Amino acid sequence: MRPIIIGFGLLILCLLLLFRIGEVNFIKGDVKLEVIVAIAALIFFLVGLFFNYHSQKKISQVQPPSPAIADTPTSVIDYEQIKKLGLTQREHDVLVKMAEGLSNQEIGTALFLSESTIKTHVSNILFKLDAKRRTQAVQIAKQLKIVL
Amino acid sequence: MRPIIIGFGLLILCLLLLFRIGEVNFIKGDVKLEVIVAIAALIFFLVGLFFNYHSQKKISQVQPPSPAIADTPTSVIDYEQIKKLGLTQREHDVLVKMAEGLSNQEIGTALFLSESTIKTHVSNILFKLDAKRRTQAVQIAKQLKIVL
DNA sequence: AGGCTTTTCCTACTTTAGTATGAGAACTTT
DNA sequence: AAAGTTCTCATACTAAAGTAGGAAAAGCCT
Numbered sequence: 239m240r241p242i243i244i245g246f247g248l249l250i251l252c253l254l255l256l257f258r259i260g261e262v263n264f265i266k267g268d269v270k271l272e273v274i275v276a277i278a279a280l281i282f283f284l285v286g287l288f289f290n291y292h293s294q295k296k297i298s299q300v301q302p303p304s305p306a307i308a309d310t311p312t313s314v315i316d317y318e319q320i321k322k323l324g325l326t327q328r329e330h331d332v333l334v335k336m337a338e339g340l341s342n343q344e345i346g347t348a349l350f351l352s353e354s355t356i357k358t359h360v361s362n363i364l365f366k367l368d369a370k371r372r373t374q375a376v377q378i379a380k381q382l383k384i385v386l
Numbered sequence: 387m388r389p390i391i392i393g394f395g396l397l398i399l400c401l402l403l404l405f406r407i408g409e410v411n412f413i414k415g416d417v418k419l420e421v422i423v424a425i426a427a428l429i430f431f432l433v434g435l436f437f438n439y440h441s442q443k444k445i446s447q448v449q450p451p452s453p454a455i456a457d458t459p460t461s462v463i464d465y466e467q468i469k470k471l472g473l474t475q476r477e478h479d480v481l482v483k484m485a486e487g488l489s490n491q492e493i494g495t496a497l498f499l500s501e502s503t504i505k506t507h508v509s510n511i512l513f514k515l516d517a518k519r520r521t522q523a524v525q526i527a528k529q530l531k532i533v534l
Numbered sequence: 535a536g537g538c539t540t541t542t543c544c545t546a547c548t549t550t551a552g553t554a555t556g557a558g559a560a561c562t563t564t
Numbered sequence: 565a566a567a568g569t570t571c572t573c574a575t576a577c578t579a580a581a582g583t584a585g586g587a588a589a590a591g592c593c594t
Contacts, residue, residue: 343550
């Protein structure tokens with residue numbers, strides 16, 4: 239939580255600074271309004287991306303323990319199985335993308351991670367699922383109801 | 387990738403529009419700079435959220451295999467589909483093995499063929515299914531009921 | 535018999551995947 | 565605050581996968 243708080247703190251500071259600069263330059267009139275607006279836009283666009291990225295991460299972590307009503311309908315992820323295999327949240331995320339047929343590079347892009355990181359996760363997944371290839375891992379994962 | 391291009395196009399339009407408004411108000415001098423910057427920031431923050439949200443949805447949308455309802459006996463190979471795609475018998479054989487998570491070498495052994503031959507078949511399968519990787523081909527094949 | 539498709543196989547590459555190892559940052563738990 | 569996990573990323577390889585292009589044998593069709 240600390241980094242996020244710090245991040246938002248800096249953000250607010252940034253915002254205040256922008257306003258300050260904006261005001262000063264507004265008086266002096268030597269910097270185009272467009273530039274200020276553009277900078278603000280860019281910063282907040284990135285902030286939007288960042289914010290959403292982190293909030294989604296949090297959401298995907300809370301999901302597992304929620305389904306208490308379901309009477310095991312045809313297709314539901316077996317979280318017990320995941321726990322039993324020792325798969326972590328991130329590994330499961332990667333596994334889902336793998337099952338969609340994405341390459342390591344594409345998974346990295348989708349999850350905002352480097353290909354190296356994906357390779358590490360994939361390697362761990364293969365080990366934990368006792369698979370030799372990603373295709374086999376997907377096959378096993380589907381049979382174990384780890385992915386849909 | 388088209389949606390992304392369109393998205394950025396709209397984004398740029400939005401930006402230009404903002405500048406236009408900014409300039410007009412700058413001349414009239416009846417709106418505070420802070421307000422403009424704040425609006426720009428807010429808009430692009432939302433755009434950031436929206437953009438990220440959609441890029442993530444797109445990727446995970448390929449999933450729903452929609453468990454066919456009653457009329458089709460839950461799981462049967464759609465031979466019409468196979469014919470439609472121009473897949474030959476041998477290619478389908480290989481596709482099935484691919485879906486089981488076998489390597490090219492293993493498929494070759496299973497079908498009494500050389501690895502070279504399997505590679506040729508796999509390459510043709512990928513082309514006919516419009517897939518880039520075998521994992522993707524398997525995903526597509528399962529959705530199209532070409533393999534179980 | 536000649537044309538067409540399928541199947542098989544090869545060489546020579548290019549590109550992804552996967553392994554091994556190490557390491558730092560972040561989060562959780564104690 | 566210290567310890568254990570998880571997550572991230574990197575380098576350096578090794579091993580599969582996939583591409584391109586060619587080629588020959590076998591079966592089908594009319």
